[in-house]
Amino acid sequence: MPADQARALASQRVCCFNHHMIKVYIYAKCSQCRHALHWLKEEGIAYESMPIRETPPSIKELKTALQHHDGNLRKIFNTSGLDYRSMGLKDKLPTMTEAQALKLLNQNGNLIKRPLLIGDGFALGGFNPEQWKKTFGR
Numbered sequence: 001m002p003a004d005q006a007r008a009l010a011s012q013r014v015c016c017f018n019h020h021m022i023k024v025y026i027y028a029k030c031s032q033c034r035h036a037l038h039w040l041k042e043e044g045i046a047y048e049s050m051p052i053r054e055t056p057p058s059i060k061e062l063k064t065a066l067q068h069h070d071g072n073l074r075k076i077f078n079t080s081g082l083d084y085r086s087m088g089l090k091d092k093l094p095t096m097t098e099a100q101a102l103k104l105l106n107q108n109g110n111l112i113k114r115p116l117l118i119g120d121g122f123a124l125g126g127f128n129p130e131q132w133k134k135t136f137g138r
Helices: 003-019 031-043 059-067 082-086 087-096 099-105 128-135
Strands: 023-028 048-052 116-120 122-125
Touching: 023 031, 031 048, 031 128, 059 099, 059 116, 059 122, 082 087, 122 128
Parallel strands: 023 048
Antiparallel strands: 023 116, 116 122
């Protein structure tokens, strides 16, 4: 593919993502969140930054994240976080229903793996540059 066509295609992808605003749920003191925001800026991808502790994702957004993580609840939990460990969720999570787990995440943003990026038809948990490049066609 000629370079000018590749640039046009990349530009169309950015426009498409910009048309449907992407939400990025972050914690300001999280280095991975800061890296993710920097990456989005460098790539020219518009987003809305949301404080994950003060404004956790909705149940609908969490369901989207869960769907894009193959229904594996553990993958959307911040399993290395203090709240996760202090609440004993390693042992409790396997016995929880999906509804119980999503409600818990919705009520406590500290429990969510971050950054959490929610777009039109996709979700990404954690900052993995290679996965993000693939998702955004970079």
